[in-house]
Amino acid sequence: MPLEIDDVTVRYGDVTALNGVSLSVADGETLGLVGTNGAGKTTLFRLLVGHESPDAGSVQVAGHDPTAGPAVREAVGYLPEASGFRAALTGREVLRFHARLRGVPESARRERVARTLATVGLADAADRPVGDYSNGMARRLGLATALVADPDVLLLDEPTAGLDPNGVTAFDRLVGALAERTDTTVVVCSHVLSVVERLCDRVAVLEDGVVRERGSVADLRRSVGSDGAPAADDTSAGTTLDDVFRDAVHAEPPVSLGGESA
Numbered sequence: 001m002p003l004e005i006d007d008v009t010v011r012y013g014d015v016t017a018l019n020g021v022s023l024s025v026a027d028g029e030t031l032g033l034v035g036t037n038g039a040g041k042t043t044l045f046r047l048l049v050g051h052e053s054p055d056a057g058s059v060q061v062a063g064h065d066p067t068a069g070p071a072v073r074e075a076v077g078y079l080p081e082a083s084g085f086r087a088a089l090t091g092r093e094v095l096r097f098h099a100r101l102r103g104v105p106e107s108a109r110r111e112r113v114a115r116t117l118a119t120v121g122l123a124d125a126a127d128r129p130v131g132d133y134s135n136g137m138a139r140r141l142g143l144a145t146a147l148v149a150d151p152d153v154l155l156l157d158e159p160t161a162g163l164d165p166n167g168v169t170a171f172d173r174l175v176g177a178l179a180e181r182t183d184t185t186v187v188v189c190s191h192v193l194s195v196v197e198r199l200c201d202r203v204a205v206l207e208d209g210v211v212r213e214r215g216s217v218a219d220l221r222r223s224v225g226s227d228g229a230p231a232a233d234d235t236s237a238g239t240t241l242d243d244v245f246r247d248a249v250h251a252e253p254p255v256s257l258g259g260e261s262a
């Protein structure tokens with residue numbers, strides 16, 4: 001498995017951010033991680049890129065311990081929730097910097113940067129300063145920085161937050177095409193259920209540092225009923241998942257998503 005999290009606990013002083021979390025994601029699979037604020041999503045991503053170490057349990061990403069060295073930097077592409085770029089640099093300069101940082105060999109760098117800019121639809125804007133980019137363009141440049149080293153595992157933290165409906169659609173198409181045409185393993189985290197629903201095969205619901213539910217989005221929807229209330233014939237759903245879903249549904253942006261898939 002490219003991604004294995006086994007019984008992981010992370011504590012910050014008195015706060016237990018993750019409490020015995022186990023998750024695995026297969027080659028080419030797209031997993032959604034949903035949870036309310038403070039559920040532990042960012043902590044989980046920080047573990048996967050080696051910015052955090054577990055207090056208990058183990059993490060393996062593309063066969064490596066993420067804290068063990070630079071190998072994981074090359075195997076994992078990470079789009080953080082906010083990725084500020086220096087406004088004066090061009091998109092191409094930003095991407096060349098990330099390619100070097102992520103171990104793309106000098107001889108391949110120019111071509112790889114150009115190809116990645118084209119993949120995210122920024123070829124025409126490559127030599128414009130990033131300060132002139134729209135939010136959607138900056139987000140796509142962020143995705144390009146995550147993709148430039150051809151990662152085995154792609155981690156996307158709230159990937160469409162702050163984008164307008166057109167930006168959301170364009171971003172979804174891009175990630176959808178990636179998931180379909182490559183065997184990149186993708187983890188998308190969001191507090192908005194619809195974001196992971198559009199992009200993911202399988203979802204895990206994280207609450208207070210614990211995985212409460214996992215399954216396909218259809219399974220989860222069935223277990224809470226289509227209006228967000230627990231299904232009448234399902235007494236196993238409990239109130240916890242219901243609360244998480246209500247929260248996710250209420251947090252949804254007012255965006256019409258019908259018929260947008262590529």
Ligand SMILES: Nc1ncnc2c1ncn2[C@@H]1O[C@H](COP(=O)(O)OP(=O)(O)OP(=O)(O)O)[C@@H](O)[C@H]1O
Binds near residue numbers: 015016039
């Ligand atoms: N550096 C830190 N020091 C102390 N507590 C922390 C730290 N980072 C996270 N926490 C706590 O750990 C818990 C999980 O936080 P985390 O940021 O992982 O949640 P999240 O699901 O990403 O939330 P959000 O959706 O708000 O970004 C929270 O209670 C948070 O306050």
